């Protein structure tokens with residue numbers, strides 16, 4: 001008997017369960033082989049980054065997406081794929097190829113499948129745990145909570161928090177900017193989003209619970225969000241505790257008829273088209289989702305904004321001071337929504353930090369309707385249904401044909417006549433864009449510009465540690481290492 005006959009004789013001698021398992025294994029390997037073969041034969045499929053199919057790309061990917069993207073872009077250009085287990089992830093890098101990613105609606109390109117790992121953190125019944133019709137309505141609630149007329153009130157709260165916070169600094173000293181600005185942004189976020197009950201009475205308790213939610217969001221949680229590990233158990237406990245705390249606050253507000261000018265109230269008052277409202281637990285989930293979207297992204301961008309301005313002091317600082325002086329001549333010490341909107345130079349400085357160091361380095365969708373993408377040099381690639389599609393602000397922001405001297409910090413690139421970000425839509429994607437562009441963009445700019453207006457007016461500052469590298473291992477990418485700044489109180 002030949003070896004194959006031996007193999008089949010041995011197989012048939014195994015118990016039925018083992019035979020079934022072996023058959024399933026064979027089937028999976030065959031399907032994967034055929035999929036790879038079909039991919040290779042279809043010349044309109046994007047080129048695939050080298051490595052053994054199935055796990056090759058994944059191994060490179062988890063070592064850090066940026067080196068992989070750099071190498072793949074250099075070799076293959078703006079459209080390329082990576083094999084991640086049995087799935088392909090296709091990257092679209094640059095405004096010419098990423099416009100469909102941003103413009104498509106949820107039925108063409110969906111977020112749910114790729115962002116579903118957030119469900120245990122946000123909770124059931126909200127955002128990525130509901131079907132697309134309900135999600136559209138819930139995203140309308142986010143939009144209403146963050147709209148311009150509410151923003152005016154939030155800015156008042158941001159100014160109050162920032163002034164009180166920096167009043168506690170001494171006359172001179174040294175601080176870690178990331179630590180300080182993270183502390184301040186949590187205070188502002190709790191007042192504007194969670195409301196005065198949390199800010200004034202429950203701040204420590206709620207911050208601790210949010211810390212457990214944060215710690216429960218590990219890189220492994222993206223692939224296995226329900227893995228029974230200690231960090232996930234603490235996350236689930238903290239989520240349940242938050243629901244109890246918010247339920248009490250919501251019921252107190254309902255019983256007393258009290259209404260507050262915060263995001264919590266916007267969610268309490270929100271109504272679906274059929275007239276029903278959100279449950280207490282869903283309101284808690286919506287609040288957690290907004291906090292996750294806005295907190296680390298804002299504290300990191302506030303920090304980078306300051307670090308870059310101080311590292312390029314001669315280039316941008318005198319003009320930033322002059323802008324404040326000019327505004328103070330007209331408005332005195334006051335800071336409000338309209339006054340902050342006048343600060344174009346500061347705005348460009350913040351925007352340039354976000355271009356160089358975006359905190360969200362990879363945005364993803366699941367392709368639900370096949371499409372063809374055409375590159376700058378006229379190549380067409382077909383993207384089939386079921387493929388994960390990604391784009392990357394950190395790579396797209398460094399393309400030389402989009403931003404001149406792309407590695408150079410240069411806030412003046414946004415000002416007319418240069419306006420480099422405006423030449424092609426979706427060139428600047430620090431806040432994403434299109435149908436799912438950031439709803440908190442204005443909130444974030446207001447918050448960051450408030451912080452830096454107060455600092456510019458009240459302190460002389462100097463960067464005393466080197467400009468840090470970004471920490472690409474974190475889910476929200478911030479500066480790695482100390483961000484030490486020396487300050488001396490003064491009046492501008």
Ligand code: HEM
Nearest residue numbers: 142293294297298301363430431432436437438439440444
């Ligand atoms: C500098 C700070 C911020 C940055 C860099 C940032 C960045 C982003 C990006 C890139 C997206 C798009 C994600 C995607 O396409 O998959 C996004 C979406 C979103 N952001 Fe922000 N964000 C910031 C601050 C905020 C703040 C402060 C809030 C709320 C207070 C917020 C609320 C949202 C919401 C609700 C979405 C979802 C929009 C949708 O999917 O339709 N963000 N943000």
